[in-house]
Amino acid sequence: MNHDSIFNRFEKSPGCPENEQLLAFERGTDGADAPAVADHLKICEFCSLLLDLLRSHPEELPVVTPPPPMPEALRCVILRQRPPKPFK
Numbered sequence: 178m179n180h181d182s183i184f185n186r187f188e189k190s191p192g193c194p195e196n197e198q199l200l201a202f203e204r205g206t207d208g209a210d211a212p213a214v215a216d217h218l219k220i221c222e223f224c225s226l227l228l229d230l231l232r233s234h235p236e237e238l239p240v241v242t243p244p245p246p247m248p249e250a251l252r253c254v255i256l257r258q259r260p261p262k263p264f265k
């Protein structure tokens with residue numbers, strides 16, 4: 178009898194695309210090997226579920242956003258710590 182738990186096998190296989198590729202595929206971003214990923218999703222339950230997970234938790238996607246403006250208070254602290262320019 179095979180005691181292999183589904184959880185033991187429930188992991189990325191060497192042929193699985195990287196998370197970044199799944200994300201790119203989900204977002205339709207350039208650089209995604211869309212046909213290959215789509216084909217893979219048909220045969221790989223793990224990646225399908227992973228993609229579902231990414232879709233249902235978009236807030237957990239690593240979104241690339243420009244850094245927020247530095248808070249004024251923090252900027253003041255940094256400016257204060259900067260050594261004064263020597264006058265010549």
Ligand SMILES: [Zn+2]
Binds near residue numbers: 189190194217221222
């Ligand atoms: Zn996979």
